[in-house]
Amino acid sequence: MGLFDLINPLSPIKLTKKILDGDDMDLEEFGEKLLSKPYRPGGVFINAIDLIELEExxxxxYGDVIGVKRKMGYKHFGVYIGKGKVIHYASTSGDFGGNICIHETTLNNFLGEDxxxxxxxxxxxxxxPKEVNTKLSDKIVNDLLNMRPSMRKVLRFLKxxxxxxxxxxxxxVRRARSRLGESSYNLATNNCEHFAIWCKTGxxxxxQVNALLGG
Incomplete structure (x- = not known):
């Protein structure tokens, strides 16, 4: 049972449609109201967008590439290997610092203060790749950035x-484990994101580096 089920046994769409009394609305009109109409299930003021995000x-x-958005503005990545464990490229005391290497850690340590x-x-x-479990505004920004034309992107795509x-x-996970102990970290060419994406895609x-370089 998810968090939304504890709020109300109806799905977000059914609940919102019932509240809006929108049975005769066309789909486009209902969609617009679904994303803007706030209400109070269980006495908690909540928006339809929030409910959809809870459902998502x-x-x-096992084998997922995961990441966290640090408060300093960058993202840190790793490979989830099950049972609350992650393999990532980082220092043993944080993302950066001494002794940066690929190692196994707990999900809590990976999250840090996040x-x-x-x-x-x-x-x-x-x-x-698409980020799941992010805020709707972040998804829109990412989509817009990905639509920006760039010859560098075209060349990288062809390569x-x-x-x-x-x-x-x-x-x-096998690929992540194959590099355990590696300590050739380079922020621009061999960072945690390079490692995690390589594990999944080769x-x-x-x-993040591509964006800083302008595409």
């Missing part, structure tokens, strides 16, 4: 599309 959230499973993580969902062909391969959950890439 899911826990990481409360939530996101999961990367990779497209079937080469492209930027990487032939090498792109989605490994299974089991293979992803391509060592950091979308």
């Amino acid at each position: 959230k899911r826990k990481a499973v 409360d939530e993580y996101f999961i990367l969902e990779f497209p079937s062909v080469y492209g930027s 990487n599309s032939s090498e792109y391969h989605l490994y299974s959950q089991k293979e992803t 391509i060592s890439e950091s979308h």
Whole structure:
């Protein structure tokens, strides 16, 4: 049973539709009202967007590439290997510091001071992965950024599309374990995101670095 089920046994759409009395609305009109009409299920003031986000959230499973958005503005990545454990490229005392290497840690240590993580969902062909469990505004910004035309993006796509391969959950963890103990960290060319995305796709890439370089 999810968090929403504790609030109300009806689904967000059914509950909102019932509250709005929108049985005769066309789909577009209902959709607009669904995303703007606030109400109070269980006495808690909540918006339909919040309910949809609650429904979308899911826990990481074995082989997922996960990440956290640090308060300093960057993202940190790792591979979830089950039972509350993560393999990531970081210092043993934080993301940065002495003795940066690929090692296994607990999900709590991976999160650090953050409360939530996101999961990367990779497209079937080469492209930027989608972040699941992020705020709707962040998704919109990411989509807009991904739509920005760039010759560098086109060249990178042509280079990487032939090498792109989605490994299974089991293979992803095997690839992560194969590099345990590595200590050749480089913020620009071999960081935690390069490592985590390589485990899933075979391509060592950091979308954060690409963005800083202008595409």
